[in-house]
Amino acid sequence: MDVKGMGVNGVGVNGVGVKEALPRSTPEDQGIPSRAVLDFVTALEERVDAIHGFVLVRHGHVVAQGSWAPYPLNGPRMVFSLSKSFTSSAVGLAVDQRLLSVDDPVLKFFPDDAPEEVSENLARMRVRHLLTMTTGHAADTAVVRTTGDQNWVRGILAKPVEHEPGTHFLYNSGASYLLSAIVQQVTGSTLLDYLRPRLLEPLGITDATWQTCPRGINTGGWGLTLRVGEIARFGQLYLQQGRWNGEQVIPQEWVAEATSRQVSNDGEPEIDWRQGYGYQFWRCRNGAYRGDGAFGQYCLVMPDQDAVLAMIGGTTHMQGALDLVWEHLLPAMGAEPLPSDDTTRDRLERRLATLSLPEPSGRSTSPTAARVSGQTYRVRIGDHSAEDPVLALRLPVRAAQTIRFDVGAEGECRLRLRDSGGEHEVVGGANQWRAGTTTVVRDDPDPVLVRATWTDDDTCELRICFVRTPFIRTHALKFEGDQVTMTTVDNVLPPPAAVVADLG
Structure with a gap:
């Protein structure tokens, strides 16, 4: 391709x-x-x-x-924390409908999820503090997603609030999740469903997706997919003060408030992340x-x-x-x-x-290809899987038990990794990109473009572009005698350990 x-x-x-x-x-x-x-x-x-x-x-x-x-x-593209600005827009629309106020106490919306003992700081927390990342927490409360608790709202509200709300800026994706939960509470719709007719469809956005928590609440602070x-x-739309094709889509007052500096965050003149924060928007130079x-x-x-x-x-x-x-x-x-x-x-x-x-320099084939094609190698080191504990920003790595490598008639290279859950394969075109899907990272198939290049006689690199994400993973397989060493490099993430496997 x-x-x-x-x-x-x-x-x-x-x-x-x-x-x-x-x-x-x-x-x-x-x-x-x-x-x-x-x-x-x-x-x-x-x-x-x-x-x-x-x-x-x-x-x-x-x-x-x-x-x-x-x-x-x-x-379609995973936009990570850019999702937060869309969450802000939903809150602004709900405020305009008088479904809530930025000065409402957060606990007002979750009486059944509040801890038995409510601290003074938690009682003081307002919607405004969620919007401006000034909840008073000392650490990002989105870590709740790793605890196994199905109720993220309850888990976040149980976290200690070390500072008085409004006095301490901390980038906190858990706060954005609570905003999504509030929107769902007051509208009866998920954040995404609420935004579809009010914001997304007027902009011609018809197939956006948004991740959800175990209880079906959109994650708010991340998980949105857009082009x-x-x-x-x-x-x-925001540049036009919320107007689109002659209609006021987002209230003008909300646009002004959301994009103004509501809080300071230790301004440094040459850093755009230190120019202040609005309602889920960053100020810039x-x-x-x-x-x-x-x-x-x-x-x-x-x-x-x-x-x-x-x-x-x-x-x-x-x-x-x-x-x-x-x-x-x-x-x-x-x-x-x-x-x-x-x-x-x-x-x-x-x-x-x-x-x-x-693109990697190299050839579409190698004299080694015929010798190693169709061979299965057994991994001889332990579990090498890894995942970021907070926001899964690290691509997982399969704990492979065997590695199989095949070269097709047109030079395409097929890598098969078998773990306890079954076999997972990815196919790369011979020094050209080939479209497909793969489960080498997770069980749900990911759309990918894959390119296989022989960088020397004994080394084949499969470059995997996960087209809906920022991530590009390269598996380099070096064949030496009856052994293959698979080294994995991710473009923006720490590299996992190399995998060594033996024939047989």
Whole structure:
């Protein structure tokens, strides 16, 4: 599967494929030189590892968009904590319906889940404190998801509240979960179902999904899946003070409150995570604000420039991407349209249409392939599975008992891992991306693009792109005599231990 050329709209800058509700324009017509966008893209590739896609909007027009193969621009994407800004929007809609107030006590909504002894600080906790991450907790209460308690609300309310609410900022995904639970309590609908007709459908978002807790409450602080163009439209809605196609979708007053600095968080002039916090939105430098999620998911709104930038990525250097916005895009945004620059714009369009993440160098086959194909190797070390204890930000690793490797007639490489739960396979195209699904990470099949490359005569790398996530996993299998060593590397996560297996 050749996925190059999918950099913009699936087929190129002026192609189709992404469901759009925003008109298209050249950068120059909206006061941005194409050279600035080109320089921004180049800088992302050179200095941030890695952004997977972006949509840039100016004056309500999409002026540039692209994605780095193998990631498609129009694919569903896990947005992690960017979910919180949508949770805020739901709270704002419920407040507008007078279903709750930001000054309501949190315990008002959960009388049956309160601890037997309610501390003074817990009694003082208001909805406003959940929104601003000032609940008073000393640690993120989302850890409750790892305790086995089916009732996360009760588990969170049982946590000690060490500080007086409103006096201590702590980023707390458990607070966002409680907001989701409150919305469900007062509306009778899950957060996602409540937002569908009120926010999502007006923006043309029809197939969003959201993870739930064991009791069917949307997780609130994470778990939402969207497309990058949908993220851009959400940002444009907020830039337009909540109005969309002539309708007031989000109350204007809520937009102003949610995106203003409600609390300080130890301001540092060069760090965008230290500019204050609103209602589940971050304040930024340069008068901007954003929602964001782990590993490079951004919805950046720049009111002074009348611009929005949505990005999806797989990076641990999130500040670096914002630094490049301030360096290349923001100073280039002028107040008036610019003269056409067809030469540079054509260069930009060609560049955006051929974006690609770096690919491993190597060959599509090897003399070793025939010798090892069809062989089964027995793992000789212990359990090597691993998972992050709080938000499952680490990709699990199968505790494989055997490893089988097969090479097909066209050079495709099939890796089979057998554990106590059965066999799990992934198939990579011969030095090209191949679409499929796999259960090598979890029991529910994940859509993937997989590429198999022989980096030397004895080593085959299977690069697995989990296209709905930021994650790219590489399994490198080194064959030596009757032994194979499988080394696993994840792009944004700590590497698990190598696995050694013997023939037989």
